[in-house]
Amino acid sequence: MKCYELIAFVHRYLDGELSTSESSVFDQHLTVCPDCRAFLDSYQTTVQLETLAFAEPDAPVPEEVPETLVTAVLAATRGPARGPVGD
Amino acid sequence: MGTGEPLPPTPVGNRPRDHFELVVRRFAPRLLAVARRILRDEAESQDAVQDALLSAHRSLDKLRGESQMSSWLFKITVNASLMRLRRIKRLAEEPIEALEPKFLADGHRQDPGSPWCENPEARFGVQQLCELMFEEMARLPEAYRNVLILRDVQGLTTEEAAELLSIRPGALKVRLHRARCALRELMQPHLAEDRSS
Secondary structure, eight states: OOHHHHHHHHHHHHTTOSOHHHHHHHHHHHHHOHHHHHHHHHHHHHHHHHHHHHHOTTSOOOSSOOHHHHHHHHHHHOSOOOOOOOO | OOOOSOOOOOSSOSSGGGGHHHHHHHHHHHHHHHHHHHHOOHHHHHHHHHHHHHHHHHHGGGOOHHHHHHHHHHHHHHHHHHHHHHHHHTOOOOOGGGGSOOBOTTSSBSOOOOOBOSOHHHHHOHHHHHHHHHHHHHTSOHHHHHHIIIIIISOOOHHHHHHHHTSOHHHHHHHHHHHHHHHHHHHHHHHBSSTTO
């Protein structure tokens, strides 16, 4: 296995979507390739930090939203809708 | 994003647009909380939520069910907040191709860089680490931010996220992997053991 193959399929490896034999090839490569071990670690850390960034409990959900915000939104939506956006 | 109590029954009609004020009052507090977390500025946060809700008003009828509405409102609020953060911090969007791993002819990575430090929280502190993540997420193209927000942050399944983005599940998996690789690459200079890499 080459490093580019491991990196191309690492998400499937982590999601358990590879066959037993394919996973075994991954495991073997990881035992001999420090660069790919480091990549795997940093890939997993990236996902963990995404979760951390949005989960850190430093901003409690307010009970209510400021009335000025509600009023501004509702005022801006009065009148004909402009149709769906491509979001 | 939790949805809490279901939307109250509307006396006007069954479509979200018919009871938009209830939608605003129901979801805006949580949307404001996530905007504040990203922007750390009250006026900018309220403006980001307003942008998101106005965008929502134009598209609400396309959504099916409260769960889908909640996920979608969260996504567009995070995007609106990250776009404001990008402007405030004067950050440039990075093309996804520039952030993908590069390989030599023998299959090894061209520039593997240094391994990451073992404890990023200890290096930066949680708040600064979160700010770094928001800034680097803001530099990703929107299509790639979207899959990260829906799958990694909100925990939607591949199928749920694919339906919300109107793409095939297989395409979503590929896009998610490219987005994670790109964000990993953007975080590399911050988190490498040897910060010169």
